[in-house]
Amino acid sequence: MLKYENYKLANGLKLLVHQEEKSDIAAVNLMYNVGSRDEHPDMTGLAHLFEHLMFEGSANVLAFDRELEMAGGENNAFTNKDITNYYITLPSVNLETALWLEADRMEVLSLSQEKLDIQKSVVIEEFKERYLNQPYGDLWSIATDLSYKTHPYQWSTIGREIEHIKKVKRNDVLDFYSRFYAPNNVVLAVASPLKPGEVYDMVNKWFGDIPPASLPYKRDLPAEPIQTEPRFKEVIRSVPSSMIVRTYHMADRLSERYYIHDLISDVLADGDSSRLKNQLVKNEELFSQIDAYISGDIEPGLFVIAGKVHDNVNISEANTAIDKELEKISSEKITATELNKAKNKALLRLEEEKSGVLEKAMNLSYFELLGNAALFEQQNEYYKNITAENFFKECQTLFAENKQNILFYRAK
Numbered sequence: 321m322l323k324y325e326n327y328k329l330a331n332g333l334k335l336l337v338h339q340e341e342k343s344d345i346a347a348v349n350l351m352y353n354v355g356s357r358d359e360h361p362d363m364t365g366l367a368h369l370f371e372h373l374m375f376e377g378s379a380n381v382l383a384f385d386r387e388l389e390m391a392g393g394e395n396n397a398f399t400n401k402d403i404t405n406y407y408i409t410l411p412s413v414n415l416e417t418a419l420w421l422e423a424d425r426m427e428v429l430s431l432s433q434e435k436l437d438i439q440k441s442v443v444i445e446e447f448k449e450r451y452l453n454q455p456y457g458d459l460w461s462i463a464t465d466l467s468y469k470t471h472p473y474q475w476s477t478i479g480r481e482i483e484h485i486k487k488v489k490r491n492d493v494l495d496f497y498s499r500f501y502a503p504n505n506v507v508l509a510v511a512s513p514l515k516p517g518e519v520y521d522m523v524n525k526w527f528g529d530i531p532p533a534s535l536p537y538k539r540d541l542p543a544e545p546i547q548t549e550p551r552f553k554e555v556i557r558s559v560p561s562s563m564i565v566r567t568y569h570m571a572d573r574l575s576e577r578y579y580i581h582d583l584i585s586d587v588l589a590d591g592d593s594s595r596l597k598n599q600l601v602k603n604e605e606l607f608s609q610i611d612a613y614i615s616g617d618i619e620p621g622l623f624v625i626a627g628k629v630h631d632n633v634n635i636s637e638a639n640t641a642i643d644k645e646l647e648k649i650s651s652e653k654i655t656a657t658e659l660n661k662a663k664n665k666a667l668l669r670l671e672e673e674k675s676g677v678l679e680k681a682m683n684l685s686y687f688e689l690l691g692n693a694a695l696f697e698q699q700n701e702y703y704k705n706i707t708a709e710n711f712f713k714e715c716q717t718l719f720a721e722n723k724q725n726i727l728f729y730r731a732k
Contacts, residue, residue, distance in 0.1 A: 322674060322697060324509075324684055325516035327523075331532045332504025335523050336684040336693055337516040340677050346412040346512035347677040350422055351685035353507075354500040355402040356479075357472040357541060357619070365443065365479020366488060368399045370496055372439040374406065379428035381421060391417040399477050402618040403689065409678050412512045416522050422508075423526035426501055433490050440485055447482050455559045459729055466553050467567045467622055467725045471544040473615075502533035509684040511677035544569070544620065547723045554728040561608065562635050563729040566625040566642065568718050573618045574690060579666075579702040580714045581614055581623055586662045587654065588612040588625070588645070595645055596625070606630060606638045618690065623718060635728055650715040653708050666703045 327335040356367050374397065375384050388395055393410030408418040451457040461476050468474035479485050499505075508527070510519050547569060571577035589596045589612035596610045610627030629638045673679050687696040 322680060322684075324693065325520075326688075326693065327520050329503065329524060329528055331528065331530060332502075332536070333523075333527050333530075334507045334688055335520065336507070336509040336681075336688055337519045338509070338511040338677075338680050338684060339513065339516060340511050340680070341513050343511075343513050343677055344412055345409055345677055346415040346418070346510065346514070347681040348408045348410075348415070348418045348422065349509045349678070349681040349685045350406045350426075351507045351509075351682075351689050352404045352406075352500060353505050353537070353689055354404055355400055356475065356477045357401050358500070358537075358539065359472065359475075361472070361475075361480075362484070363488065363492065364475045364481075364484045365447075365477075366492065366496055367404055368477050368479065369439060369443050369485060369488060370493060370501075371397050371399045371404055372442060373431060373435065373493060374425055374429065376435040376439065377430045378425040379430070380424050384421060384425065387421060388418070393418060401473055401477060403686070405682070405685070407678060407682060412514060415510070415512055415514065415519070416526075419522055419526045423530065426503070426506075426527070427530045429497060429501070431490065431493055431497065436488070436490055436493060440488060443478065443485055444482055447478055447485065451476070451478065456557075456563070456729070458557075459563065459565065459727075462553065462555060462729070463565045463567055463624075463725070463727050464622070466551055466727055467569070468544055470542040471619070472541060473544075473617060473619070473621065499533060499535070499537055503527055503530050504532040504536050507685045507688045509681040509688070511681040511684075541619070547725075549722055551725045552728075553726075554730065556730045556732050558732045559729070560731065561628045561631060562731045563727075564625075564627050564629060564635065564639050564642065565727040565729060567725045568623040568723055570614060570621055570623040570718060572620045573616070574695075576702050576705075577714060578614075579699065580706055580711055581718065583659075583662045583666060583703070583706055583711065584649070584715060584718065585612040585614050585623065586665060587658060588649070590662070590665060595649065596627075596642070599645060600627070600638075600641055604641060606633050606641050631731075635730065639726065639728070646715075646719045650712075650719050653712045656708065659706070659708055659711060663703050663706065667700060670699055670703075 324336050324338040359366050391414040393408050395408040397406040464474050570581045600606050607627040612625045615621035629635050683696050684693050687693045
């Protein structure tokens with residue numbers, strides 16, 4: 321059982337502290353409750369752009385990375401559809417340095433026009449390199465655009481198009497900063513050998529006087545309509561191999577059904593003995609590779625099946641072969657042996673997520689942001705409670721023909 325203390329500062333900052341007595345390393349994780357889903361459809365990519373700006377220095381720190389390196393620390397960050405996350409690991413004796421650095425850029429970030437222009441150029445080049453000039457670069461954006469009609473999950477974290485990034489003005493990022501980068505819109509988790517009370521005192525020292533956002537953010541996103549008809553799209557690109565991508569709308573992150581969908585993806589494609597890989601890659605030799613996975617979003621996300629078709633195989637025949645495997649898993653109850661194998665793999669992954677101080681801090685932040693850090697431990701029971709019966713029912717519902725989105729991404 322992962323032990324931690326839960327605090328809340330007067331300005332609204334949520335703090336979780338885990339004491340790792342045998343470690344000499346501290347992990348500091350700040351998870352801001354903002355992602356690409358919070359952007360306006362006409363100005364996408366702002367959350368990711370702002371992640372870049374957070375490393376451009378603040379009032380008392382001209383070079384964030386240099387100060388951290390002098391304290392023996394390392395850091396990184398990522399943005400996705402739901403969150404923006406910043407994390408630091410460093411010797412525990414220098415924990416206060418990490419807290420000072422994070423508090424300073426939360427309160428007084430440098431947002432000059434010059435620095436904005438630099439980071440806009442960096443993100444535009446990243447967009448070109450990863451999405452425009454890279455084989456299969458636009459595949460996921462096409463698939464999500466096919467899958468969603470109203471929900472902001474339809475665009476990529478980096479943005480829907482370069483023009484959106486180009487038109488960002490300094491007032492836009494100042495407004496974004498004041499709305500989202502505030503103590504009452506973040507979860508801070510610290511894992512270190514220090515006692516929780518000591519960590520709390522440090523956090524309160526550096527973060528306690530930062531004023532909260534005057535208007536706490538209340539998310540009100542358009543709900544995605546229930547899909548009633550199958551969707552299909554075909555594109556031709558200069559890529560080595562044709563691909564098939566299928567998506568199905570699945571349960572949200574707080575639903576117990578989410579864990580069943582996760583197990584379904586494992587049964588289909590986790591390991592060489594999984595159903596899709598064994599039958600369609602090894603036995604029938606239709607695909608060079610095939611995967612099934614869940615998008616992992618907080619709101620209802622996507623169950624994805626994606627495979628590269630062998631050059632000598634008709635893409636429609638390969639697609640029909642996927643149909644057969646989905647019909648099989650939706651018409652025959654899974655055996656106890658196969659189900660237990662998938663459960664054991666899932667439980668092992670959960671244990672691996674507790675393997676280090678950073679993993680613990682990051683997961684405490686995430687589940688507290690979801691509503692309750694205790695959910696991190698409760699996941700074990702959700703997996704254990706899955707039966708062959710509810711697994712079977714979810715397969716029938718999930719893979720209903722009228723709810724499928726199919727993309728043929730043909731090689732030129």
